[in-house]
Amino acid sequence: MIAETVCSAVSAAGLGIAVVTAYRRRFLAAARIAAYSLVPVGLVMTGVVGWLSDTALSPTAWAGFGVLGAAWLLFATTRAVERRRSGASTERGAAAGTGSIHPGTTAPASSTPALRQGRGNGPAQGQPQGRNQGKSPASGDDFSDIEAILKKHGI
The missing domain is CATH 1.20.5 (Single alpha-helices involved in coiled-coils or other helix-helix interfaces)
Structure with missing residues (x-):
């Protein structure tokens, strides 16, 4: 009986707040508050509140x-x-199958990165010689398009 009374009071207070909110011409918020306010009354009417209070005690x-x-x-x-x-x-x-003491570990990193091992002054195998002939890959040509974009935007 007390739970139903509390839920009804909460709903009445919420509906009052919704009326004040609608008076301030905030109709969407008022409708949302009214919807939340009607939930406790709906729970009382369906018997959920009585079941919960009986279960809790x-x-x-x-x-x-x-x-x-x-x-x-x-x-x-x-x-x-x-x-x-x-x-x-x-x-x-x-550990028995791989001969490794700690499974999931990898070999230590090599002293020279793999990308730099095959580079020389000449073109790489299979690369056409006309375009990048005589330019070193480390000269910044890799980022020329990015630099152009940044300069275009004033960065």
């Missing part, structure tokens, strides 16, 4: 929530143990 319902929580905890624990066991066997198999 019932020791049997709280015991049921406790049992559900314990079941969820058991599921989560067994899942974590299962993942840990399958992960450990996968690590052992990967």
Whole structure:
């Protein structure tokens, strides 16, 4: 009975705020506030509020929530143990198969980047010789189009 009274009071207050908002010619906001204000009354009329208040004050319902929580905890624990066991066997198999101590690690980086190893003063294999002949790739030609765009915009 108290829950229904509180919901009705909240709805009445919300509708009052919606009227004041509509008086200020903010009709869209007023309609939205009115919609939110009608939700508690609708919940009371459908019986949801009564069901929730009966459930919240019932020791049997709280015991049921406790049992559900314990079941969820058991599921989560067994899942974590299962993942840990399958992960450990996968690590052992990967370490034995690849000869690596730590699976998933990579070789250390080389001292010379791979992009610079094949570059010389002449053109690369398969590249036509007419266009970039005599220009070094490190001279900034790679970014000439980007520089032109930046200059165009005054940057």
